[in-house]
Amino acid sequence: MESLNLVMNNSCAIYAKLPQTGCNLGVCRSIRTEARRRNNVVLCKGGERLWLDRRELLLASTSAIAVGATKKAAAKPMPPPDLEKCHNPDTAPTDAQNLNCCPPYSEKPVDFELPTNLPMRVRPSAHDVNDEYVEKYSRAIQLMHELPPDDPRSFTQQANVHCAYCDGAYYEGSLPVELQIHNSWFFLPWHRWYLYFHERILAKLVGDDTFALPFWNWDAPAGMTLPPIYSHPGSPLYDELRNPAHMPPSKVDLNYDPQKKSNILTGPKLVASNTNLMYRQIVSGAKTPSLFQGQPYRYGDNPDPGAGTLENSPHGPVHVWTGSPAQPNLEDMGNFYSAARDPIFFAHHANVDRMWTIWKSLEGKRRVDFDDPDYLQASFLFYDENARLVRVKVADALDPKNLMFSYQSVDIPWIKARPKKSSAKLEVTSVGSHAAIAAGHISEFGSKARKLVVPITALVKKPKKKRSQKEIDDETEEVLVIGGVEVKRGVAAKFDVFINLAEADSDTAISCPEYAGTFSNVPHHHEHGGKNKRNGKPKSPYRKSSFKVGITEILEDLGATEDDNIVVTLVPKGDFKADPIVISSIKIEYD
Structure with a gap:
């Protein structure tokens, strides 16, 4: 079992066997102040920086500690970003480098309390809503547009929430490491919180606590077209930066290839393709939380450890399918920094969130949420319907009932769509009989x-x-x-x-x-x-x-x-x- 050989330098510990990795004394000096402030030391191994409690280091200096055990001891839940250190997005496109996604900041956050006086809200299928609902939803979005630009509840500021968390405008707490809520186990809970507060702001603006966001059920044939309520120019729900070839009655391709110009699937073949993709990505290929939701991502980790099957597809292709190919970066929906500028973003992600609830209802005893404390205690910041800055935890987002919402029941044809077994067995043995x-x-x-x-x-x-x-x-x-x-x-x-x-x-x-x-x-x-x-x-x-x-x-x-x-x-x-x-x-x- 490999042990740690440490060289002490004030508040830094260097993995002595690996001086060539670039994780050296100079690097440690640059972060010594942070280590002192946190009563931590820094361990560098193989170019990876880990934060250790001083007591753990004393133990390491007197006895051998397994590298794996050290990593486990160093793990911590992701803290919320420091809004005062928000900066222009690191990963926005070249032609958007002056973009400022940072929210207004004037107060310290308060801990969010689960609602106790809200009615249970039912999120409807966007294809099934009536005229009264469309009028209310449109009015709510219009009122959001009319709020002052520095109001954190305004439409621009709401869109910027996604930009900031997804394009490198925030650090992981006080560390100089980009915070990214995609491509990890935070993808689903963070977006659930995002939709929750967006929904509550809209409800507040129209004075109706029963208001709920619609979902775009692209997973079933009846919902595979872009919902008509989003397709009318002049409506607050319309966004001109979309692919004009994908307006109704075109059906979404959940495995969309933007470069493909021939042999494009349509009709029953497209529906069959979509149905099989849904089955593979949600049912057969995702029977554990890490497969479905994404890989662990803890404080101090580099971002993008790995997305779950749902985030990869259908989530990703629907974004790209909706964005405009005439724009340099597939704006709006086709790029993280601009995606939430299109109101349909929230209907898309409402259906992504709905997939989470469906997945947990499927057969299999391992279709449950992570129970890792570093997951459950991770926290983020949002502005609520009263423009208060609140701190939320992942643990409080796991059950939609805690947030007082559910989804309209609609057909789910892909759950039982297991592909037919292959008629011919391909034998691939160690002796190479194939x-x-x-x-x-x-x-x-x-x-x-x-x-x-x-x-x-x-x-x-x-x-x-x-x-x-x-x-x-x-x-x-x-x-x-x-x-x-x-x-x-x-x-x-x-x-x-x-x-x-x-x-x-x-x-x-x-x-x-x-x-x-x-x-x-x-x-x-x-x-x-x-x-x-x-x-x-x-x-x-x-x-x-x-x-x-x-x-x-x-x-x-x-x-x-x-x-x-x-x-x-x-x-x-x-x-x-x-x-x-x-x-x-x-x-x-x-x-």
């Missing part, structure tokens, strides 16, 4: 990163032949891990994943049983997107993350449960030769 493997045409991914500009097909060894009976009883999931996924932040990068379908390409329908899931990136950065607050250097236009999807059910359907290996094919959805997606590894693990 013809292509035997001929040497399919090899392992290898140890070097590869650019995903054309489909990549690789042989992936399973850690073991099959799960134990205890693992089956515990619903341990076999997980396909695409590691070190590096994409340019400003590019709508996507790729599909197929199991035992070596010939898959960009025209392969995802309605096939071999389809495993989709990775997508919503643009939120450009070439010159600010500077790194750690070292003052230009911020990298790339983000590095991972993509994980459960494959236990797919392996069952393909007759590959007890195979030694599987064939994985990654298919880029677009031409990324100029800005290639980079993949570092492909493996299988157990969750």
Whole structure:
């Protein structure tokens, strides 16, 4: 078990074995003041900076401490950002560098108290609302536009909330580290809070506590068109920065590829594609909280540890499908900094939030929220309907009933849409009985990163032949891990994943049983997107993350449960030769 060899320097501790990593005494001096203020020391290992309590360091100096245990001891829930340190977004596009997303700040936050005197509100399907509702909703948005620009409840300030939290305008508490609420386990609870306060402000403006935001149920055929209430020029619900080709009656493509110009799905084939994607991303590929909601993200961590299946798709493609291709950055919906300027953002995310409630109702004992204290006690800041700055915690957002809202019941056709089992079993064994493997045409991914500009097909060894009976009883999931996924932040990068379908390409329908899931990136950065607050250097236009999807059910359907290996094919959805997606590894693990 590896132990820590420490060199003391006032309030800094340096991992002595790794002086070449750049996490050195000079770096520590630059943050010594912060360490003293927090009664902490700084541990640098492998370029990773960890904050430790001084008592933990004393223990480390007198005995061996496992690196893994040290990381666990150092973990802390994410604190709210310091609004006084808000700055222009780091990751806004080049032509939006003077953008100020910071809210007005004039008071210290108070702790939010769950509502006790509100009626239970039912969020309606946007396709089913009546004229009275549309008039009230439109009036509420108009009144929001008419508020003074420095009122935190005004429409511009409300849109800026998303910009600030999603484009690097905030730090993680007092650390010089970008706070990002996407691509992690914060994606769902943060957006639930965001919608809650937006909804309550609208209700306050029209004097109706029963008012609830609508949801755009793009997951069912009846809701796959952009809701008509958002499509009328002159209405406060209208946004001119949308894709004109995607106005009703066009149906949304939940696996949308903005570069594809031919073989575009329509009609029943598009509905089948959408239905299968929903099943894979919400049902079969996401049977654990980390698969569905995203990877852990704690105080001091770098952002973007990994999005859940829902955030990858359908969430991401709907954003890009709605934004205007005539705009330099797919504004409004197609870019993080501008997405909430379009009122339909809130209907889109209401349906994303609805997916969370549906997911927890599905079969499986592991479809529950995280119980990690670092998740539950993480906190954020919002302005409420009375323009008070309030501090909220993730724990209070887990049950919609606590916030006094629910969703209209509508058809959910994809829950039972398990693809038909493959009629032919592709045998992929350790001795290479599959013809292509035997001929040497399919090899392992290898140890070097590869650019995903054309489909990549690789042989992936399973850690073991099959799960134990205890693992089956515990619903341990076999997980396909695409590691070190590096994409340019400003590019709508996507790729599909197929199991035992070596010939898959960009025209392969995802309605096939071999389809495993989709990775997508919503643009939120450009070439010159600010500077790194750690070292003052230009911020990298790339983000590095991972993509994980459960494959236990797919392996069952393909007759590959007890195979030694599987064939994985990654298919880029677009031409990324100029800005290639980079993949570092492909493996299988157990969750």
